[in-house]
Each structure stands twice: as C-alpha cells, then as structure tokens.
Amino acid sequence: MKPNTGRRLLQYALQAKTTFIAALLLLSIGVAAELAGPFIARSMIDNHMLAIEKPYYQTQNAEGAVSYNGVYYKRGDRFESGEIKGQEIRLVQIGRSFYFINEPVKSLSGDRTFTDGQVVVRDGGETASYPAVKLSSSDVFAFYKPEFPGIYQLVGLYGLFLVISIFAEFGKTYWLQSSANQVVRKLRTDVYAHIQRLPVYFFDNLPAGKVVSRVTNDTEAIKELFIAVLSNFASGIINIIGVYIALFLLDFRLGLISLFIAPIIVVWIILYRKVATKYNTIIRSRLSEINAIINESIQGMSIIRIFRRQKQRMAEFETLNEDYLKYQDKMLNLNSLTSHNLVGSLRNFAFVLVLLYFGFGSLGGGTIVSLGVLYAFVDVLGRMFQPIIGMVNQLANLDTSMVSAGRVFKLMDEPGEPVTDGEMPRYKGDVVFEDVSFAYKKDYVLRDISFAARPGETVALVGHTGSGKSSIINLLFRFYDPQKGSIYIDGKKTTDIPKQWLRKHMGIVLQDPYLFTGTIASNVSLGDERISRERVEAALREVGADRLLAHLPQGFDEPVVEKGSTLSAGQRQLISFARALAFDPAILILDEATSNIDTETESIIQQALEVLKQGRTTFIIAHRLSTIRSADQILVLHRGEIVEHGSHDELMALGGRYRRMYELQSGSTMAEPAAAAAMQGAAIQAESPDSPAASAEAAAKEQPALQSANRQG
Known part of the structure; x- marks a missing residue:
C-alpha cells in the first residue's frame, strides 16, 4: 500500500x-x-504610565525622587532595602487632572469625583473622602520625569x-x-x-x-x-x-x-x-x-x-x-x-x-x-x-x-520499466522469431510468426496497414513482449535481456524522422559523450549529408528548431541516417525512409542506405516495393500472419499476394481498373485480423511506439 x-x-x-x-x-x-x-x-502602561497612582513616600534621598513643595517623594516600590519611608501620599487622576492627597488612601477602585477640595471615592456602598490639591502641569510632569528612563x-x-x-x-x-x-x-x-x-x-x-x-x-x-x-x-x-x-x-x-x-x-x-x-x-x-x-x-x-x-x-x-x-x-x-x-x-x-x-x-x-x-x-x-x-x-x-x-x-505510481546498470557487448544481430503471437488488448494482431534473420541480412516486411509490420518491430525493441512464443537475438531470449542493454545496439530511421532542438551535430550524437565530433562529421559525410547541408551558413553547427521544421525532408532524413550510423547499431530498422523524398534526394539516400546497412542486420518496413528488390528475404504479412516468404524473384515466381501488390504499384498488370479497385478494397478489408476496430487499434499503437524509438536513437 x-x-x-x-x-x-x-x-x-x-x-x-x-x-x-x-x-x-x-x-x-x-x-x-x-x-x-x-x-x-x-509594562509601559502598568509600571510607568499608570503607576503614578501607586503610593509615594517622603524621603531624604533626592536620587530618583520628586520634589514637591520643597519635600522629596519616591514611589514605594523604588525604595532600596533599609531606606527609611516617611509620610505616605497619593496622586489621583480624575478626568484629565491630577490631585495630590497628603495621606494614605484605602482604595482607589470605584467612581472618583473632586468637589470642594475633596476627592470622593465611591466603591459599591462605601464612600471615602480625602482632602486634595490639584496639581499643575509642571508638577505632574515632575512626578512623571522619573518614569522616563524606564x-x-x-x-x-x-x-x-x-x-x-x-x-x-x-x-x-x-x-x-x-x-x-x-x-x-x-x-x-x-x-x-x-x-x-x-x-x-x-x-x-x-x-x-x-x-x-x-x-x-x-x-x-x-x-x-x-x-x-x-x-x-x-x-x-x-x-x-x-x-x-x-x-x-x-x-x-x-x-x-x-x-x-x-x-x-x-x-x-x-x-x-x-x-x-x-x-x-x-x-x-x-x-x-x-x-x-x-x-x-x-x-x-x-x-x-x-x-x-x-x-x-x-x-x-x-x-x-x-x-x-x-x-x-x-x-x-x-x-x-x-x-x-x-x-x-x-x-x-x-x-x-x-x-x-x-x-x-x-x-x-x-x-x-x-x-x-x-x-x-x-x-x-x-x-x-x-x-x-x-x-x-x-x-x-x-x-x-x-x-x-x-x-x-x-x-x-505508474509501473515503469526497470533500469539496469551496465551494458552488454555488441551482439552480432542473429534474430529469430519462434511461434510469436501478440495482442495489444484481447485480439491478436500477430499469429504464429516464425522467421530467422542472419547477421548482415536485410529483411523486408510488407503488407497493408494493420497487417502487423510495425508490431514485429515493437516486439523486437521490447516496447511490448509477446503473449506466446519467443524472440531470440544471438541465441538469447530477448525477455532475459534488460531492455536498455538490448536497445543499445539497435537503431531506427523513421519515415518522418524526429529532430530535437539544438544543432545538426547534436542531433547526430544526441549528447552522447562517447560519440566524438570527428565521428559525427564522419557519419554525416558517409551518408552524403554534407552535399545537402553544405549551403547552410553554420554547416553542421546550424541551429535546429523543434522537429527540424526549418530543414527539408531530405535533410532531416540524412541527419537521421547519420545518427543511426554514429551509434553503430547491430540491428537497424528502416521505416520506408525514402517514401517522402524527391527523386534527386532519393538517389543520395539510397547510397546512404547501402552504407548504413553494411555489416548490420536490417529490417525494412516497405511500402514502395521497388525499394526492397535486393532484400535477402521478404516477409509478406496478412492479418497478422506471414503468408509468403522469400526473395523478390522467388515471390514474383510464386505469383501470389506479393506479385499482385508489386504489379499494382509498378503498373505492369493489364487488369481492368475495376479489378484493381476491387483488389485494393479487398486489401483494405484485410487490414484487420478480426475486425475494423482491431485494425484501428493496431495501427494507432504501432506508430507512436516507433516514433518513440526514434527519440531513443
């Protein structure tokens, strides 16, 4: 709790x-x-301002005393031990005037009046009268003067x-x-x-x-x-x-x-x-x-x-x-x-x-x-x-x-992923999916997926929206774990490898790359101290980014605003390629990296792709099938299952779903437009493994995960 x-x-x-x-x-x-x-x-009120009505006594010592009519008087509580007290007198305030009574007063509590030279004090049923003399202002001041130091x-x-x-x-x-x-x-x-x-x-x-x-x-x-x-x-x-x-x-x-x-x-x-x-x-x-x-x-x-x-x-x-x-x-x-x-x-x-x-x-x-x-x-x-x-x-x-x-x-309090210190050596990139089934909620979007990608191979994933392409990549990154089956990298089960260790040797280039506020160079290194400036510049040159970025006033130190909105799509893509190359991943994922690029820039990016794929196990999510003809193996997904598997030539010879998709894109088929439209409609209908709602769910979940993968480099 x-x-x-x-x-x-x-x-x-x-x-x-x-x-x-x-x-x-x-x-x-x-x-x-x-x-x-x-x-x-x-204390000021009771001990000084109103204390003037306390008993006074005659004294022979003039220090701290008040002189009135040639006689010295001192407050009773100011006599030192052994000092002799003389006749007691009292001062009484009635209204704004003060009166001198030359004798002890029993009590001043009650109603006071001054009449015919007498101060009369009435307290309940008792009345007391005392002869009194009205004091002048100078006399009153004289009695107050000893109070000033306090x-x-x-x-x-x-x-x-x-x-x-x-x-x-x-x-x-x-x-x-x-x-x-x-x-x-x-x-x-x-x-x-x-x-x-x-x-x-x-x-x-x-x-x-x-x-x-x-x-x-x-x-x-x-x-x-x-x-x-x-x-x-x-x-x-x-x-x-x-x-x-x-x-x-x-x-x-x-x-x-x-x-x-x-x-x-x-x-x-x-x-x-x-x-x-x-x-x-x-x-x-x-x-x-x-x-x-x-x-x-x-x-x-x-x-x-x-x-x-x-x-x-x-x-x-x-x-x-x-x-x-x-x-x-x-x-x-x-x-x-x-x-x-x-x-x-x-x-x-x-x-x-x-x-x-x-x-x-x-x-x-x-x-x-x-x-x-x-x-x-x-x-x-x-x-x-x-x-x-x-x-x-x-x-x-x-x-x-x-x-x-x-x-x-x-x-x-939301459960987070455990953080494991340390790291693992760079693995070779031998990837095996063994009878993998996966569901985001209750409906499976992947069913019994099995294939192997050897180190250095390029594996292309093709299929219509919602067929499960991005879900396979999400499982590979361990954004999710499968409900059934296992995934192995170099013979080790991915669920036994800490997520941070696993992702350290993976890289991704998205169709719409994400750039952070900073500079071009900082977007390549992502602030990683292990990636030197020389390595950043070498990666940018190797992917051909220097040709597209040469005109920028500050070169590789050109400021980049959020999402790189001041750069062209091709420039952002090449920076994303350089980022992946600088981190030297063993497994590389490419999400149709050239689909939004013009023809001239695409040729530069295709060359960058060849540089990037060397020595790495590469997975390509392909929408334009013409870009994956050289892939070592192509997995055709339909309703979360691998329905065809092989190289481009093998799949074309097979004459199945892949060939129909390829011919529709290349325009080489002689099918009537209506037939083509019907085929596309059937393909769209096939997006969901069970229902349109499940398709929407799968498609909605796949893309945010891949976007996040790009942010992690």
Whole structure:
C-alpha cells in the first residue's frame, strides 16, 4: 500500500530538512519577538504610565525622587532595602487632572469625583473622602520625569525586538523558499526521470499536453504549497501557540475564554477541504485538457488551417475554458463566502466575550484586571487573527497543491520499466522469431510468426496497414513482449535481456524522422559523450549529408528548431541516417525512409542506405516495393500472419499476394481498373485480423511506439 499524498510530500520535504528546520526556527524567533511587543506595552502602561497612582513616600534621598513643595517623594516600590519611608501620599487622576492627597488612601477602585477640595471615592456602598490639591502641569510632569528612563529602555527593547523580527522574517522567507525550490526541483526531476522509464504504450492514449501539465503546472502548484501554504500555516500555528501562551500569561481566565477559536478553525479546515477538493480536482483536470488541446493545435496548425478547422478547434477550446471558468468561479464563491466572514465573525465574537467578562467583573468575583493587561490582551488577541486570516486565505492553495500532488504521484505510481546498470557487448544481430503471437488488448494482431534473420541480412516486411509490420518491430525493441512464443537475438531470449542493454545496439530511421532542438551535430550524437565530433562529421559525410547541408551558413553547427521544421525532408532524413550510423547499431530498422523524398534526394539516400546497412542486420518496413528488390528475404504479412516468404524473384515466381501488390504499384498488370479497385478494397478489408476496430487499434499503437524509438536513437 502506497503512502498518502501528505506523507509523500513530507518525505520530499525531509530531503531539505536542514533549511526547513532553520526557516521554522527563525519563524519561531520572529513570532516570539513580535509577541514581546504587547508585554512591553503592558509594562509601559502598568509600571510607568499608570503607576503614578501607586503610593509615594517622603524621603531624604533626592536620587530618583520628586520634589514637591520643597519635600522629596519616591514611589514605594523604588525604595532600596533599609531606606527609611516617611509620610505616605497619593496622586489621583480624575478626568484629565491630577490631585495630590497628603495621606494614605484605602482604595482607589470605584467612581472618583473632586468637589470642594475633596476627592470622593465611591466603591459599591462605601464612600471615602480625602482632602486634595490639584496639581499643575509642571508638577505632574515632575512626578512623571522619573518614569522616563524606564520608558526609554522599554522603547529601546521594543526596537531591538523589531529588528530581530525583521531579520528573522528575511531568513525565514529566504530559507523557506530555498528549501521549497530544492524540493520541487527534486520532485520535478523524479517525475521527468520516471516518465523516461514509463513503457511506450503508456503514451499511446495519453496526450502529451497532459503529461507536460503534470511536470510543469502541477509541480509549480506544489511549490506554492511549500512556499506560501507552509509559510502561512507554520507561522500561523506558531503564532497561535505563542498567542495562547501569552494570553494565559496575561490572565488565565481570559485565556480560557479564547480557547474556543482553535477547534473552530480545525473543523472549518476539514469541512472546507471536503468541498474544495472536488472543485480543484476538476479544475486541475480541465487545465491539463487545455494544455493538451493547445499542444495538439500547435503541432497540427498547418492541418487545421488547410482544412479550415479554426472555428471548430476554437469551439472545443472554449468549451473546456468555460468549464474551467465555471469551477474557478465556484472556488471563488466558496472562498468569498467563507474565509473573511469566518475570521471576522470569530474576531467579533471573541471581543464580545472579553467585553462581557469586563462588564460582569472577573469570573472568580475578584477585581477587574489592569488597563495594561486589558490593552495587552486585546493586542495579543488581535494578533492571533492575522495569522488565522493568512491560514484561511491559503486554504484554496493548500487544496490545489494537494490535488496537484496527488496527480503527480499518480503518474509516478505508474509501473515503469526497470533500469539496469551496465551494458552488454555488441551482439552480432542473429534474430529469430519462434511461434510469436501478440495482442495489444484481447485480439491478436500477430499469429504464429516464425522467421530467422542472419547477421548482415536485410529483411523486408510488407503488407497493408494493420497487417502487423510495425508490431514485429515493437516486439523486437521490447516496447511490448509477446503473449506466446519467443524472440531470440544471438541465441538469447530477448525477455532475459534488460531492455536498455538490448536497445543499445539497435537503431531506427523513421519515415518522418524526429529532430530535437539544438544543432545538426547534436542531433547526430544526441549528447552522447562517447560519440566524438570527428565521428559525427564522419557519419554525416558517409551518408552524403554534407552535399545537402553544405549551403547552410553554420554547416553542421546550424541551429535546429523543434522537429527540424526549418530543414527539408531530405535533410532531416540524412541527419537521421547519420545518427543511426554514429551509434553503430547491430540491428537497424528502416521505416520506408525514402517514401517522402524527391527523386534527386532519393538517389543520395539510397547510397546512404547501402552504407548504413553494411555489416548490420536490417529490417525494412516497405511500402514502395521497388525499394526492397535486393532484400535477402521478404516477409509478406496478412492479418497478422506471414503468408509468403522469400526473395523478390522467388515471390514474383510464386505469383501470389506479393506479385499482385508489386504489379499494382509498378503498373505492369493489364487488369481492368475495376479489378484493381476491387483488389485494393479487398486489401483494405484485410487490414484487420478480426475486425475494423482491431485494425484501428493496431495501427494507432504501432506508430507512436516507433516514433518513440526514434527519440531513443
């Protein structure tokens, strides 16, 4: 059983765990530095700004004391051990004014008023009255002056924590993004490497655009998971933990009131993902389909324009685009209706509870907390909702990333071909098919195929479309393995030879060769370090490519765009021949390499073919029978069976299917046109071993496999 998506993402994240841990450590430091602010503010309010109402005592020591009417007074909590305290006095704030009371005050809790030189304090049913004198602004400032050094220290400490949080935020962002880039690079590399190991038949029914979307769009969405989502959720969780610690440190009872927020957030995330995952799965699927249709349209742009199918293709694209927009709008509605509304409701509800608490007094019936604690509590509680907003806003990205990761891992879970290190010596090319039967699905497209190709021989495969020619080559390359029978190379069963070893000594030239972006020389060597520049140039000269490529400004270093679209068919074909020659295969497959070439170029390519075939076992898939007259043996396929076997002269003398096909192509027969048409119709009818559907299936599967073979050189 394979691990779930989250666990597999964690395994990738652990590959960059050092930078992730460093980022999370800096994140924790930054959160702690930010949360220090409310505590500093509380200390500033309670210990300095409002502490002026604490008891003051007369003192003989002028240091740190306040001079009022020629007498020195000092706050009671600032007397040193052993220092004598004199008469107690109190300062009382009523409105914006301060009053001096020259005697102890029992309590300042309750409602305060100043009338006729008396400060009256009413606390419940009790009333206390104290003679008082109103202080001038300079007197009030004098009492505040000793508080300034402490306030300056707290401001400096706040600035220090602010600098720490700035550097922590920078380091967190840098390391988090750096580690995310490492993870996505590794994931993207693994996906691409796995694509290289997937069997050829996997791509038969999967559009290239969908594969590209997995490697690019989906992995980019996973990158957002590690950068934006992880950053917001990690900072959010650490912030919330820090906030709750701060809340309980400020006031245990108020901390308990705020506990309801955490479970609501957890439940909300679970419910949100249930709905959002359904939408995001469709969104990512539609995006893949859009990429696929764009890729297909670009590849077939000439056909679309020739047959004037622009409107139809546009309609198909618009249908997908509309569906994509519909589900994007659903996600937008989901996010708009819930995320900010939820956070706003939670915040307002939390503040209402706090106000109710202060409205009814403390839960235990004691006194209400100080103004500094209240300010710090509201500040800290407000700070908790900022990361919650960040987390809720990232829920859409979280779900998109998880859906994308699931799609990527689904591709990576497709069984791939095993990679075997090492290589085998170049074999001679003695090929034997022994009672081979093969089916792509359930209907056999090859039945009891038996023949032998000796080293150096040329074997031609002829027959109508769907007769099984390309299927034989697919089995030889081990793109597929037969259900019955065996294939031997130099006496060894091909299923006992690792696929990479087997293909190392095989080469193929397709009717429509595939060239990669690069140069002519790089398309010959395919970047193989074992193929030197001298070998590349020698191969090009031997096949006569220098004659067709001599006019190019940069010669063999001429740039080649994707598929070699700036080169002629003959130039592409000769480059493909040189590629096969440079790799020096023991077995060579030619898929009617001259069918699309003009007569003048064909003569050059025919000479190249003779050079290429020397010393190699060569298989030719022939459509133009005039090109295989010199083949050592010709296999005539019909409905997946070898119906005729021999040289050109032998088969012509036999007067069977091969002769009729040859005469139809050469025009030497005197048959009536109607008879010829009937014969062609019968041949087309014979394409399928059992049914037209099976023929279409076989034909559809053969060509992509051979195209892939060409890409592998």
